[in-house]
Structure formats: structure tokens, C-alpha cells
Amino acid sequence: MTDETGRLAFEDDKGASRATWIAGALVILIVGWMGSGYVLPSNDGDVPRETETRLAPVAVSVEQSSVEPVTLYFQAEGQAQPDRDTSIRAEASGDVAEVLVAKGEDVAERSVIARLSTTRAEADLARAREELARAQREFDNATALLERGIATADRLSQARADLASAEAALAAAEEGRRSLDITAPFAGRIETLTLDPGEFVQAGAEVGRIVDNRPLTVAIQVPQQALNRIQNGQDATIRFITGEERAGTVSFVGTSANAETRTFLAEIAVPNADGAIPAGISAEISIPTGQAQAHFVQPSTVSLSPEGRLGVKTVDDEDRVVFNPVEIVRAEIDGIWVTGLPETARIITVGQGFVNAGEIVAPAPANTSTAVDETR
Numbered sequence: 001m002t003d004e005t006g007r008l009a010f011e012d013d014k015g016a017s018r019a020t021w022i023a024g025a026l027v028i029l030i031v032g033w034m035g036s037g038y039v040l041p042s043n044d045g046d047v048p049r050e051t052e053t054r055l056a057p058v059a060v061s062v063e064q065s066s067v068e069p070v071t072l073y074f075q076a077e078g079q080a081q082p083d084r085d086t087s088i089r090a091e092a093s094g095d096v097a098e099v100l101v102a103k104g105e106d107v108a109e110r111s112v113i114a115r116l117s118t119t120r121a122e123a124d125l126a127r128a129r130e131e132l133a134r135a136q137r138e139f140d141n142a143t144a145l146l147e148r149g150i151a152t153a154d155r156l157s158q159a160r161a162d163l164a165s166a167e168a169a170l171a172a173a174e175e176g177r178r179s180l181d182i183t184a185p186f187a188g189r190i191e192t193l194t195l196d197p198g199e200f201v202q203a204g205a206e207v208g209r210i211v212d213n214r215p216l217t218v219a220i221q222v223p224q225q226a227l228n229r230i231q232n233g234q235d236a237t238i239r240f241i242t243g244e245e246r247a248g249t250v251s252f253v254g255t256s257a258n259a260e261t262r263t264f265l266a267e268i269a270v271p272n273a274d275g276a277i278p279a280g281i282s283a284e285i286s287i288p289t290g291q292a293q294a295h296f297v298q299p300s301t302v303s304l305s306p307e308g309r310l311g312v313k314t315v316d317d318e319d320r321v322v323f324n325p326v327e328i329v330r331a332e333i334d335g336i337w338v339t340g341l342p343e344t345a346r347i348i349t350v351g352q353g354f355v356n357a358g359e360i361v362a363p364a365p366a367n368t369s370t371a372v373d374e375t376r
Contacts, residue, residue, distance in 0.1 A: 057362040060351035062315050066344050067293040070337045072329055074229055074287045078220035080213075080240065080270070082279040084186055088193075088208035090201045091179035092116060103193045103208075106275075107184045113208065114195050116180040121173070128166070128173035135159070135166035188212035189275070213279045216270040218248065220285050221263035227253075229289040236268045241282045246270050250287065292329050294337040301349055302326070302336070305357075312338065313352045314345045315363045321348070323357040 094116035101113050142159035146152070182195075193208040201207060218238055222230050234250040247270075254265040268285060270277070301312055311325045326340035341347075348355070349366050 057319070057360050058351060058355050059362045059364060060315070060355060061349045061366040062346040062363040063349045063366045064344070065295045065297065065341070065347050067295055067341070069291050070294045070296075070330055071288050072290050072292055074222075074226055074289050076220040076222070076285050078218045078268070078283050078285050080277065080279050080281050080283055081217045081219055082188075082211045082213040083215055083217055084188065084210075084212040085279075086185060086210060087206045088113065088182065088184070088210055090116070090182055090203055090205050090207055092121075092176060093201065093203045094120065094180060096195050096197050096199045096201060098197060099193070099195050101190055101193070103190050106189050107187065107210070109185070109187045110183050112181045112183055113190070113193070114182045116182070116201070118177065118180055121177045121180055125170075125173040125177050128170040132163075132166040132170045135163040139163045182207060184210055186210070186212055211279060213277070214272050214275055216272045216277055216279060217251070218268040218270055218283050218285060220266050220268070221258070221261065222253070222266045223263055224257065227264050230266055230287060234287055234289075237286045238268060238270055239284045239286075240277060242277070244277060246272075246277070248285075292337075292339060293343075294329055294339045295341045295345065295347070296335050296337055297347060298335050298349065301347055301352060302338075303352055312341060312345075313348045313355065313357070314341065315348060315361060316346075319360055319363055321355045321357050321359045321361055 097115045097117045099114045101107055101111075107113065139156075139159040139162070142156040146156050184190075188210045189212075191209045191211045195201070195207050230250060230253050232250055232253060236248045236250060237245065238248050239245045248268040250266060251269040252265070252267040257264055295312075297312060302310060303313060305311055305323055305325070309325045310328070311323050314322050314324055316322050324341050324345070326338040328336050328338055330337040346363060348361075348363075351361075355361055
């Protein structure tokens with residue numbers, strides 16, 4: 001519509017104004033309802049909140065354990081070595097006349113292994129004997145002449161010197177004759193022999209090798225921390241890779257560490273009178289080093305603390321979990337021996353992975369306990 005001046009004029013719609021008021025009222029009601037829980041709390045707020053269900057103590061299996069005396073062992077791996085192992089060398093030069101033994105044979109000490117040709121040596125020996133006889137005659141004549149006043153003392157002295165020189169030459173010739181025999185330096189087994197009849201060998205040349213493995217010597221390396229547990233004279237058990245087991249005795253403990261490994265050499269003498277055990281094979285050595293009071297537990301009961309310490313969880317008289325740091329002192333096929341636990345203890349055998357030190361648990365004997373719910 002238009003007013004008297006000709007301009008347009010609008011009138012308010014009463015229906016639109018009413019809708020606005022209704023919408024505003026609805027917003028106020030909704031906000032008031034949402035905040036009513038804070039302004040007008042329900043009667044349930046006066047009651048302590050106990051809607052949360054308290055978790056029951058975790059069920060664990062325990063086993064009663066007591067300390068027992070256990071023998072401690074030092075165990076190591078080693079290698080069997082012969083008692084003596086040396087090269088056989090020719091003491092003289094010459095042609096090989098005969099070989100009396102074969103490779104692999106057992107020989108006695110000083111037994112003849114081979115002989116060199118004696119032709120030259122026999123000639124040298126005969127010459128030395130003739131020279132000695134001549135020198136002896138010269139000495140006897142000089143002595144007789146001096147007694148009659150015909151010879152001088154200087155002549156007698158020269159004859160005596162010639163006699164001594166001839167005696168030395170004969171001794172050398174006899175030794176040269178004996179050195180033609182190549183002999184075993186000790187009783188043992190001929191491991192190698194490179195001689196053939198007719199072969200020429202030089203003095204000092206290596207012609208073979210002899211080994212004495214009666215007794216055997218088993219060498220092991222001892223770590224620094226275990227050195228004070230190993231002493232001369234201790235008994236030892238040696239299990240060879242062949243399956244044979246022998247008793248031995250610690251015969252040597254080194255006092256100087258290996259610069260690279262920081263370990264000490266120790267040797268165990270093993271009787272081997274029959275020579276049945278060969279040298280060079282591997283062996284496991286077990287040496288008893290004392291006794292300790294320990295518990296026998298299953299490896300599955302051992303766990304780590306948050307600090308990374310090895311330990312076993314037990315339950316005290318108040319059914320509270322206790323973490324006990326332990327040390328493994330001996331391992332066996334079906335379990336381990338540990339120290340660090342009380343003299344008697346209830347060891348958690350099932351469920352130790354679901355509880356922590358200080359928690360209250362529901363222990364039950366291992367043979368009657370129910371399985372732990374692993375979904376916890």
C-alpha cells in the first residue's frame with residue numbers, strides 16, 4: 001500500500017511474530033532440560049558411586065618349594081691333545097738302507113725305526129781306530145824314552161795330545177755310526193713316515209712324526225670370573241664326542257690370560273692306557289666346584305623385572321606377589337637350580353605373567369588349581 005505522500009509502507013504480520021516467540025521458548029526449554037542435571041541433581045547422586053565392579057584377585061597356581069643342597073659344576077668344551085707330539089729327524093746324512101716300521105705302528109722308546117747305509121761310517125770308524133792305535137804307540141814310546149833320558153818332556157806332551165785327539169776322533173766316529181739308526185724319542189704311535197729304502201736324507205731332515213696319547217690332555221679355556229673355582233688336582237668328568245666318558249684330573253691352570261679372549265688355559269689329564277681315544281677330538285668337561293643351597297624350578301617360572309633383572313615370583317603369607325631376584329647356579333635337562341629365594345617359598349607356576357609384585361592374588365596348589373583366564 002502507499003501513504004498519502006505516495007511512498008510504499010509495510011504492515012507487520014502477526015502470525016510471523018508468533019512463530020518467533022514459539023521457537024525461542026522451545027530453545028529455552030531444551031537448554032533448561034539439559035542443565036537440569038546440574039541445577040536439580042537426582043536422588044541417586046546422594047548415594048556413593050559403586051557402580052564400578054571391583055576386579056577379583058587373579059587366580060594363580062603355586063607350588064611349595066624348599067632349598068636343597070646341590071653340587072655346582074664348571075662346564076666347558078675342550079679338545080683332546082696328545083701328551084707328546086714331536087717330529088722324527090735324521091741325525092746323520094746318508095742313504096736309507098732299511099725301514100723297520102710302518103706308519104700307524106706302536107713303537108717303544110729308543111726302538112729303531114730305520115737305518116742309513118753304514119759303508120762310509122764303518123770306514124770312518126776303522127780309520128779312527130787305527131789312528132788311536134798309532135797315537136797310543138807314539139805315547140808309549142815317548143814315555144819309555146823319557147824314562148831312559150833319551151826323549152824330552154815336550155815330545156811326551158805332544159804324544160799325549162795326539163793320543164787325546166785320536167780318542168776324540170774315535171768317539172765321534174762311533175757316535176756317527178750309532179746316529180745312522182733313526183730311533184723313536186719316546187714310546188708312541190708313528191703318525192707319519194716319509195722314508196723309503198735307497199732314499200738319501202740330510203742330517204736334521206724331518207722324516208716322520210710320533211704321537212703319545214697315553215695319557216691324553218684335554219685343554220679348555222676358563223673365563224676370568226670362574227678362575228678361582230678351578231685348581232690343580234680337582235676331579236673332572238670328560239665326555240668325548242665319540243660318546244665315551246672318562247674320569248680325569250686337572251693338571252694345569254694358567255696364570256696368564258689370553259690377550260684376545262681374556263681366558264685362562266687349563267688342562268685335564270685323562271688316562272688312556274689302551275690308546276682307544278684319539279687325539280684331536282672334541283670333549284665336554286664337567287668339574288665339580290662346591291655345593292650351594294638352591295631351589296629346583298622350571299624355566300617357565302623365571303621372569304624379568306621392569307629393570308631387566310632375572311627373578312621368580314612367589315606368594316607371601318598375605319597372598320601378595322613378591323618378585324625375588326635369582327641367580328642360576330646349575331642347569332639340567334628338566335629344570336634349573338636357582339639361589340635368591342627364601343628357604344621355603346610358594347612359587348607361582350601358572351599365571352606369573354599376569355600379576356605384578358605387590359598385587360593380591362588367589363593362590364591354589366598347582367595340582368588342583370583351575371586354569372588362568374589368559375584373556376585378562
